[in-house]
Amino acid sequence: MPIIEIKDLTYVYQSGTPYEKKALEGLSFSIEAGEFVGIIGANGSGKSTLMQHFNGLLLPTAGSVLVKGKNTAVNHYYSELWKEVGLVFQFPEQQIFASTVFAEVAYGLKNLGLEQPDIERRVEEVLHRVGLNPEEITHLSPLRLSGGERRLLALASIMAMCPDVLVLDEPTAGLDPAASDRVWQALQDMQRDYKTTVIMVSHQADELILLANKLAFLEEGRLLAYGGKVEVLQQMARRDRDDWLLPDHLQLIYCLEDCGCQVNTDIISLEEAALEISRILKEPTRCKV
Amino acid sequence: MQGMIIGQFVRGDSVIHRLDPRTKLLGCLAVIVAVAWPGQTISRLLLDAALIIALIHLSQLGILRVLGGLKSLRILFLLTFICQVFFTRGDPLLSWGGIIVSRAGVYLGIATFLRLVLLYLGASLLTMTTSSLKLSAGLESLLSPLAYLRFPVQQFAMIINISLRFIPTIIEEAEIIARAQRSRGARFDAGPLWLRLKTTVTILIPLLGASLQRANELALAMESRCYTSGSANHSRLNSLHYSWIDGMALMILTVHTGTVLMC
Amino acid sequence: MAQQGETMGRIIELINVSKEYLQAGDNTRQALADINLGIGAGELVGIAGMNGSGKTTLARLLNALLLPSSGKVLINGMDTTEPGYQQEIRRQVGMVFQNPDNQIINPIVDEEVAFGAENLNLSPAEVRRRVNWALEAVGLSDLCYHAPHLLSGGQKQRLAVAAALAMRPECLVLDEPTSMLDQPGRRKLLKCLLQLNREHHLTIIMISHCMEELAVADRLIVLHEGAVHMDGPPWVVFSSPQFTALGLKPPPIASITGSLVRQGHQIDKKIVTLEQMVEYLCP
Numbered sequence: 001m002p003i004i005e006i007k008d009l010t011y012v013y014q015s016g017t018p019y020e021k022k023a024l025e026g027l028s029f030s031i032e033a034g035e036f037v038g039i040i041g042a043n044g045s046g047k048s049t050l051m052q053h054f055n056g057l058l059l060p061t062a063g064s065v066l067v068k069g070k071n072t073a074v075n076h077y078y079s080e081l082w083k084e085v086g087l088v089f090q091f092p093e094q095q096i097f098a099s100t101v102f103a104e105v106a107y108g109l110k111n112l113g114l115e116q117p118d119i120e121r122r123v124e125e126v127l128h129r130v131g132l133n134p135e136e137i138t139h140l141s142p143l144r145l146s147g148g149e150r151r152l153l154a155l156a157s158i159m160a161m162c163p164d165v166l167v168l169d170e171p172t173a174g175l176d177p178a179a180s181d182r183v184w185q186a187l188q189d190m191q192r193d194y195k196t197t198v199i200m201v202s203h204q205a206d207e208l209i210l211l212a213n214k215l216a217f218l219e220e221g222r223l224l225a226y227g228g229k230v231e232v233l234q235q236m237a238r239r240d241r242d243d244w245l246l247p248d249h250l251q252l253i254y255c256l257e258d259c260g261c262q263v264n265t266d267i268i269s270l271e272e273a274a275l276e277i278s279r280i281l282k283e284p285t286r287c288k289v
Numbered sequence: 290m291q292g293m294i295i296g297q298f299v300r301g302d303s304v305i306h307r308l309d310p311r312t313k314l315l316g317c318l319a320v321i322v323a324v325a326w327p328g329q330t331i332s333r334l335l336l337d338a339a340l341i342i343a344l345i346h347l348s349q350l351g352i353l354r355v356l357g358g359l360k361s362l363r364i365l366f367l368l369t370f371i372c373q374v375f376f377t378r379g380d381p382l383l384s385w386g387g388i389i390v391s392r393a394g395v396y397l398g399i400a401t402f403l404r405l406v407l408l409y410l411g412a413s414l415l416t417m418t419t420s421s422l423k424l425s426a427g428l429e430s431l432l433s434p435l436a437y438l439r440f441p442v443q444q445f446a447m448i449i450n451i452s453l454r455f456i457p458t459i460i461e462e463a464e465i466i467a468r469a470q471r472s473r474g475a476r477f478d479a480g481p482l483w484l485r486l487k488t489t490v491t492i493l494i495p496l497l498g499a500s501l502q503r504a505n506e507l508a509l510a511m512e513s514r515c516y517t518s519g520s521a522n523h524s525r526l527n528s529l530h531y532s533w534i535d536g537m538a539l540m541i542l543t544v545h546t547g548t549v550l551m552c
Numbered sequence: 553m554a555q556q557g558e559t560m561g562r563i564i565e566l567i568n569v570s571k572e573y574l575q576a577g578d579n580t581r582q583a584l585a586d587i588n589l590g591i592g593a594g595e596l597v598g599i600a601g602m603n604g605s606g607k608t609t610l611a612r613l614l615n616a617l618l619l620p621s622s623g624k625v626l627i628n629g630m631d632t633t634e635p636g637y638q639q640e641i642r643r644q645v646g647m648v649f650q651n652p653d654n655q656i657i658n659p660i661v662d663e664e665v666a667f668g669a670e671n672l673n674l675s676p677a678e679v680r681r682r683v684n685w686a687l688e689a690v691g692l693s694d695l696c697y698h699a700p701h702l703l704s705g706g707q708k709q710r711l712a713v714a715a716a717l718a719m720r721p722e723c724l725v726l727d728e729p730t731s732m733l734d735q736p737g738r739r740k741l742l743k744c745l746l747q748l749n750r751e752h753h754l755t756i757i758m759i760s761h762c763m764e765e766l767a768v769a770d771r772l773i774v775l776h777e778g779a780v781h782m783d784g785p786p787w788v789v790f791s792s793p794q795f796t797a798l799g800l801k802p803p804p805i806a807s808i809t810g811s812l813v814r815q816g817h818q819i820d821k822k823i824v825t826l827e828q829m830v831e832y833l834c835p
Binding site for chain 3: 042043044091146147148173174176177178179203204244245247248249251252255256259260261270273274277278280281282287
């Protein structure tokens with residue numbers, strides 16, 4: 001049984017008012033437990049709206065969302081979903097409110113009703129997981145941490161709840177490469193150690209396409225492609241070039257294909273792209289226009 | 290949340306829209322005087338209400354839309370009416386048990402209700418026909434003589450502008466923070482009052498922190514654009530001008546206020 | 553290394569500039585150490601570096617928001633520490649900040665753009681002319697009477713650029729303007745900046761984490777721990793092993809060029825952007 005099933009999901013904001021806006025239309029797809037799914041779409045494509053359906057913050061206007069086989073709209077399941085589906089919004093450090101790092105991470109755990117020894121254990125474990133040193137920082141005010149450390153702290157506070165599904169919106173936005181790497185590492189570790197299903201929402205594909213098992217491509221509220229990475233990327237490349245969401249190295253491959261070059265488009269990583277360009281340079285006839 | 294605030298500016302080209310904001314602010318002041326002046330009788334208040342409704346008609350705002358806003362104040366109206374009716378002494382009209390309803394009480398109840406309605410209609414007319422920028426420019430201009438008394442008029446107007454600019458942004462931010470905290474199990478709508486207040490803190494603190502940071506960054510941005518606090522030495526893109534309709538309106542206001550004060 | 557700055561007129565000069573911050577407990581943190589830099593008129597300069605390398609401090613020294621602890625910052629010959637020059641310096645060096653929301657003051661777009669020009673005490677007619685010109689230059693003329701909070705992030709940043717342009721600056725400094733934007737927003741902002749640089753000869757200094765954006769610059773400066781470690785054309789900087797040693801990653805196309813060069817292919821070493829690569833492979 002898939003851990004998340006979306007059936008004909010439609011969502012309309014402020015229905016019946018002059019500000020009515022259809023954010024999602026007829027989405028259908030499912031996610032298996034333990035998968036790493038990337039959802040790619042520009043701002044306004046509906047990805048934030050979709051994200052909030054996974055943990056019951058929003059309920060469908062039409063269609064249904066099933067998490068672990070249960071409909072989110074039935075029997076107030078949506079009000080308990082936060083225990084099983086963790087949501088990390090963009091720039092999560094903006095939600096930090098506690099006076100110590102410990103209290104911030106412990107907040108969700110307290111709401112879950114855990115006992116103090118469990119809370120302490122989990123806080124220590126999760127801080128190690130994101131590459132922060134508990135001994136040094138648990139008693140500090142979050143304001144004493146750097147921007148990157150605060151991001152990791154906010155992430156840790158959701159990870160500590162050990163949700164079955166972790167949904168994140170642009171978790172590495174604004175971070176430098178070193179901090180970004182720590183985030184990716186922590187997510188992969190969660191996937192490996194706890195079989196956490198990870199759903200990442202992003203407007204840029206660079207890192208995501210390397211880590212994800214599957215991709216979903218959203219445009220203006222519709223799911224245009226879902227499944228294996230190469231297929232979805234090829235679908236994305238067929239869209240309007242001015243708004244491309246693909247990383248430059250993939251965009252290069254598709255531009256060359258458009259030019260009439262015989263190029264292999266079964267490519268995902270930068271290294272594969274470099275190899276392919278190298279092959280083209282060795283056989284210049286492949287690019288006769 | 291975008292357009293649903295009562296009394297928000299509605300674009301238009303009616304004669305009321307075209308009035309100088311200072312005239313409209315003075316109009317609001319005239320409404321306050323008419324409402325507060327003790328000599329006003331119910332019939333005069335009704336006449337004033339008719340006048341304002343005529344102005345609302347002139348402003349092409351839609352009478353039903355403006356009056357619709359009164360619904361949200363119905364509890365206030367009911368409470369004040371009840372207080373006036375049951376707690377005012379005078380010739381009894383009705384009585385049962387120990388409770389006396391006096392003639393004066395009913396009269397005062399109706400009068401107070403009319404006063405509140407007038408205030409609401411006057412304020413709505415002002416805010417629905419005047420953009421926030423024009424409002425603060427008008428306020429700044431009217432208060433400018435206070436600068437001689439060392440009152441920081443220009444900064445005051447700047448504060449109003451910035452506050453109005455950021456109200457929608459802050460509301461949006463609060464909603465995002467609330468969603469994030471709900472995703473960690475915070476409940477804003479259940480449990481005892483003290484718990485709910487404690488949960489509200491999880492929104493207020495980040496909001497306050499963000500606002501302080503914003504204030505810092507705004508100050509840097511303003512300085513980068515050559516803003517120096519308190520300088521009268523700056524021009525305005527859209528300066529205010531009185532026209533003949535303002536002249537007429539001010540005359541009417543003066544006459545009306547005069548008749549009110551003479552009661 | 554900074555030959556470009558010497559041949560054109562230098563509008564910005566940093567001479568032995570250091571900046572320290574006081575911290576809790578009588579500690580000082582050295583944000584910048586002994587910087588010497590010159591920027592010529594019309595240059596498009598990119599500034600890269602890890603978080604904490606001093607980029608924002610450097611940016612704020614350029615329009616006298618911050619003053620150096622030692623050394624001199626000269627804008628067209630004017631010393632930033634002289635109070636009398638500060639207004640003129642801020643007029644000549646416009647600044648756009650990272651957070652699109654926290655630099656917009658007024659509730660209406662045209663009033664926002666007018667703000668700087670109003671502070672210069674220009675006539676209302678001149679202010680209006682500048683507002684129209686600035687909005688045209690960034691492609692936001694249609695949104696003249698809109699409320700800023702309804703604009704997208706990319707539009708807000710372009711509004712901030714217009715607001716700076718209304719003062720007719722000679723130089724625009726942008727501190728990570730795209731880090732809170734999505735891909736299309738970033739692209740539109742960059743297109744706008746390139747146009748301002750190429751057509752209006754506006755000097756542009758841009759700080760960014762996104763190497764694809766800095767690849768189009770004439771010159772790339774890399775800061776690390778408060779000092780200038782690299783300064784040259786992007787293709788030179790990206791291909792140097794020092795770049796990755798400083799904790800940064802070159803953009804994908806530059807990486808591809810680098811690996812092709814290493815494999816012995818005859819490829820133009822200067823290719824760092826997508827357009828350049830497509831043009832080279834498929835003219």
